[in-house]
Amino acid sequence: MTAILFVLAASLVFGIGVWGLLIAEHLLRKLLALNVMSSSVFIIMLVVSGGGNDGPDPVAQALILTGIVIAVAATAFALALMISIYRVTGRATISEDDDDGR
Incomplete structure (x- = not known):
């Protein structure tokens, strides 16, 4: 019963993370939504591994544990990419109605 809960x-x-990923325009919020999704996957993996x-x-x-380390490294890499995108474009959002012609 506890495993089902x-x-x-x-x-x-995970659904909250998907919703945040689809709704948010700011890159940092998208990254946080991805981290929420990955943490829920780790919880499911922990439950499935069981404790017989x-x-x-x-x-x-x-x-x-390896997945958590990889997720932290991927988050650091994504943050570095966000900083470089902000330096180049001057904004940290992605929206489809903004067309710079680039």
């Missing part, structure tokens, strides 16, 4: 909560958090009678699977925990 965790999966439902993580699915709700023998305890949780150490391989699954290692994969989750």
